[in-house]
Amino acid sequence: MRILSGIQPSGALHLGNYFGMMQPAIDLQQQGEAFYFIADYHSMTSLFDAAQRRKNTLDVALDFLACGLDPQKSVFFRQSDVPEVCELSWLLTTLTPMGLLERAHSYKDKVAKGLSPNHGLFAYPVLMAADILIYDSNVVPVGRDQKQHVEMTRDIAIKFNETYGQTFVLPEPQIRESVAVVPGIDGQKMSKSYGNTIEIFGEEKPTRKKIMGIVMDSRTPAEPKPDADKNLAIQLIKLVEPQATAAAIEERLRAGGMGYGDLKKQLFESYWNHFADARKKRAELAANLDYVNQVLAEGAARARTLARTVLQRARKNCGLE
Secondary structure, three states: OEEEEEEOOOOOOEHHHHHHHHHHHHHHOOOOEEEEEEOHHHHOOOOOOHHHHHHHHHHHHHHHHHOOOOOOOEEEEEHHHOOHHHHHHHHHHOOOOHHHHHOOHHHHHHHHOOOOOOHHHHOHHHHHHHHHHOOOOOEEEOOHHHHHHHHHHHHHHHHHHHHHOOOOOOOEEEOOHHHOOOEOOOOOEOOHHHOOOOEOOOOHHHHHHHHHOOOOOOOOOOOOOOOHHHOHHHHHHHHHOOHHHHHHHHHHHHHOOOOHHHHHHHHHHHHHHHOHHHHHHHHHHHOOHHHHHHHHHHHHHHHHHHHHHHHHHHHHHOOOO
């Protein structure tokens, strides 16, 4: 089984990235051949500062390695170090119906939120399809919001296979329903574009201030809160605490006697402790960037070997060779 997943270097990684994509991907290292990439090509649809992209790309590499990605078990690389993916994207583009792209939830949602549309944003699912198909991927761990893109990848691959003969493996999305959508501090899906994130490796004081600023209702500490399971802080605590601990905190809130100030303090402490070991490891990696760059270079070399094989198969089948 070959597993494929990518993450954009469009800003500091947050709890939504970690629980929606990173942790499932790290867990899957044990179950198959894992290909994980930093999607710097994709970041070009919304980030237009070259220096910032370089910094973000390095930060993603540090974050992922600190959180447990093992380069001995995974192929970890920068997307742009495998330029074959761009050629495959063009081959796929020629068979991708406009209507399919127009139905993409992600594109419509980003435009509705005020993001200036460009062709790259519109054609994002085609490049994502190339990312997946060029490694003969079987499983793609994604958040629920990305499931449609994997389904679109399958549609594009089926059309190519029907037109030019069997070329691509059809991938399957893998979604952890319990944490597929992580709420942000405003209750919407956690997303950098919404400005509602809690960073995995945020600095202590600003992160504490952000969490303490979460808006809640006006009920007093003494009042019972029978809807405690719907409380935003409780939902986030469930991600960073063992089940029994989170259940006990939820019950305290439900019964009355626990104020929202104490609840938010608990959320910060739970979050801070959860990533304590990863913070230490990240600091060690940041002091050894030669190692980090070596990991990415070796990963890219392994990825290109497979990508060239699949691209050549596609070129031959569609008459370019």
